Amino acid sequence: MKILKSDQLAAAVAAMKAAGKTIVFTNGCFDILHAGHVRYLTAARKLGDCLVVGLNSDQSVRCLKGPNRPVNPQEDRAEVLAGLSAVDIVTIFEEQTAEELVRRIKPAVYVKGGDYQEDQLPEARLAAQYGGKTVLIPAVPGRSSSNIIKKIKG
Ligand SMILES: Nc1ncnc2c1ncn2[C@@H]1O[C@H](COP(=O)(O)OP(=O)(O)OP(=O)(O)O)[C@@H](O)[C@H]1O
Numbered sequence: 001m002k003i004l005k006s007d008q009l010a011a012a013v014a015a016m017k018a019a020g021k022t023i024v025f026t027n028g029c030f031d032i033l034h035a036g037h038v039r040y041l042t043a044a045r046k047l048g049d050c051l052v053v054g055l056n057s058d059q060s061v062r063c064l065k066g067p068n069r070p071v072n073p074q075e076d077r078a079e080v081l082a083g084l085s086a087v088d089i090v091t092i093f094e095e096q097t098a099e100e101l102v103r104r105i106k107p108a109v110y111v112k113g114g115d116y117q118e119d120q121l122p123e124a125r126l127a128a129q130y131g132g133k134t135v136l137i138p139a140v141p142g143r144s145s146s147n148i149i150k151k152i153k154g
């Protein structure tokens with residue numbers, strides 16, 4: 001099972017680390033999946049042995065992106081991500097940032113897209129404190145969930 005609650009996540013990550021695996025972690029809303037997301041997650045997975053994705057809950061997406069988002073509910077977003085070969089584990093989080101997850105998992109590699117700069121990422125600051133590195137993966141131009149919504153609205 002790829003979609004894990006926090007207690008299951010802790011055990012899965014501990015087992016991976018005990019086996020000497022490199023944990024890569026990223027987080028996001030992943031509302032309407034597009035090619036930018038797929039390329040991003042594929043590149044992230046190549047940075048280690050196990051890619052954990054922290055997925056914003058519906059409530060946290062509403063706070064971040066407005067009352068009309070997400071389009072797809074958290075269970076569906078989690079299932080779509082879990083269906084990708086690049087993704088090993090998905091876990092849903094309620095907070096406004098993924099700092100608590102980074103604190104708990106302590107991934108060797110923290111990843112975000114090139115639409116962010118490292119100094120905008122509190123998760124990257126946390127990772128640096130225990131020796132984790134942050135990698136920003138270049139954004140695929142023109143691909144975003146918001147663009148898809150705009151196109152549909154016409
Ligand atoms: N075009 C892209 N190329 C590479 N990575 C991307 C791209 N779009 C988003 N990402 C990365 O995917 C993760 C999830 O992003 P998010 O779900 O916010 O996508 P989005 O398409 O930008 O959404 P929205 O348009 O709703 O803001 C983030 O870490 C982000 O950096």
Ligand SMILES: O=P(O)(O)O[C@@H]1O[C@H]([C@H](O)CO)[C@@H](O)[C@H](O)[C@@H]1O
Binds near residue numbers: 064095098122123
């Ligand atoms: O899909 P998004 O909007 O890229 O995901 C957000 O990323 C934020 C980022 O890590 C800076 O803190 C995070 O705080 C937020 O909870 C979303 O995951």
